Amino acid sequence: MTTHSQIRRPAFFISDRTGITSENVGDALLEQFDGIKFKRATYPFIDTQEKAHALVHIINKSAEESGIRPLIFSSISNNEVREIVKTAQGLHLSYFDAFLGELERELGVSARHSVQSRVHNVEKYDARMEAVNFALNHDDGVSDRDLKEADVILMGVSRSGKTPTCLYLALQYGIRAANYPLTPDDLDTTDLPRMVKPYKHKLFGLTIQPERLHDIRQERRPNSTYASLSTCRSEVAEAQAMFRRHGVPHTNTTHKSVEELAVSIMQACQLKRRF
Amino acid sequence: MTTHSQIRRPAFFISDRTGITSENVGDALLEQFDGIKFKRATYPFIDTQEKAHALVHIINKSAEESGIRPLIFSSISNNEVREIVKTAQGLHLSYFDAFLGELERELGVSARHSVQSRVHNVEKYDARMEAVNFALNHDDGVSDRDLKEADVILMGVSRSGKTPTCLYLALQYGIRAANYPLTPDDLDTTDLPRMVKPYKHKLFGLTIQPERLHDIRQERRPNSTYASLSTCRSEVAEAQAMFRRHGVPHTNTTHKSVEELAVSIMQACQLKRRF
Secondary structure (H helix, E strand, C coil), rough: CCCCCCCCEEEEEECCCCCCCHHHHHHHCCCCCCCCEEEEECCCCCCCCHHHHHHHHHHHHHHHHCCCCCEEEECCCCCHHHHHHCCCCCCEEHHHHHHHHHHHHCCCCCCCCCCCCCCCCCCCCCCCCCCHHEEEEEHCCCCCCHHHCEEEEEEEECCCCCCHHHHHHHHHCCCCEEEEECCHHHHHHHCCCCCCHHHHEEEEEEECHHHHHHHHHHHHCCCCCCHHHHHHHHHHHHHHHHHHHHHCCHHHHHHCCCCHHHHHHHCCCCCCCCC | CCCHCCCEEEEEECCCCCHHHHHHHHHHHHHHCCCCEEEEEEEECCCHHHHHHHHHHHHHHHHHCCCCEEEEEEEECCHHHHHHHHCCCCEEEEEEHHHHHHHHHHHHHCCCCCCCCCCCCCHHHHHHHHHHHHHCCCCCCCCCCHHHHCCCEEEEECCHHHHHHHHHHHHHCCEEEEEEECCCHHHHHCCCCCCCCCHHHHHHEECHHHHHHHHHHHHHHCCCCCHHHHHHHHHHHHHHHHHHHHHCCCEECCCCCCCHHHHHHHHHHCCCCEE
16 A cells, blocks of 8 residues: 555646756755655746646646645746646646736836846856856966956865865856865965965865865775875864964855855855856 | 936845845846846845844845835745844745745645755765766866766867856756867768767757857957857858757757756756756
């Protein structure tokens, strides 16, 4: 016998664009319910009545097969397309339905009710590309010119999470983030590394739990001195001491997502998005 | 005299986490209103009553100074913190308020009403790091082993948008995306490049408007043969012909955001996120 608790409830994330926001809204809400399992499916680019009808068919089939009412998180700006989607069996959670009417009343004008490609905007694309290229060209091999042009300089020991954070800052905000790896030589002195000293106001430090760093380095160079727990412990302690001594703002990356790190850095360094 | 049409209406994006989802929801709604200007501010990590009180003060000050009621997009899971934020002057658009009660009734259980760090999850971090490292190590210099291990291989002429798309696929979905740049030599023959031939099922092609490619290449190597409009035209035409001849799915990157490209590729190649 199958009981309801064993069946995963279908959860659909639907959008006339990428579906990334629908997924994020849905995730934020669903993770409020511990212990319930969902069977997730994302349907992006639902921007015509034909696609909406085809999707309704898929949702209804899933409702019948699972025997549980699906959850339907949707972000669709076109009224006709949205109305078709709403005929599907399920609990509909649509922020266009929830908020657009309220916004129209508040702003005193009608909404456009159609998709606008967010990028068309060549300027945004260029700022993003430039920042990504900056991060790539300057990863782990910095010159004084790089540091001068950077919006922020992430400093930390090898494998503390600098690179993905730089890339995320570039992709999400167009921020030019340089990456200064603290070497054992840098950590031997009590001073800031010579190269970054003129740019102290742009520095941000990343620290990490030595145990976690050890695990990450083991993957890369198993059983090396580089990866040993004692090396990890002393490097992290020295880096942390350097950050404190020179008043460099810093954060521990161990339990943070790349998104959380990027936003913390934007906030701490008062950076403004470039698009 | 200042009229209302000249004053930008304050729009606040508030979250107990990064605020990225609040911003995205707000953007999707606000861009439905052409011609209205907003003064945007994001407040992430509002996760204590103290921070909420301080924020209410900021919002009320902004309401008084601008003389227009602010819009407040918020994503806050804790009831007490949310109630404090709601005392701020403004139109409140909160998807926790709009949807959490409905979800509780549908699921028949109470929500947790607290923040859970999304990453804690070491597995997710590792998948992401691995994918980012894959994209970085294999950017523009592929080996057969890289192609074998890739989830997808993006193919296109130089500067057609492969690298940022690979990085986004890695960061957002943990997808290992390799990057095969089509050289003039590759484009001289009617065959697929020898290296990628065994992996035809993993190929995805990027095309671009020759005029846009010309602009991008001009930035890099001004007035070179590489950047000339005629080179761009013939390279793009040859690449497109190759994709068609061999049935390689492809898309034009010119008017697409990196997010849209990534999602289109996930869909076309039926890729599953790795976390």
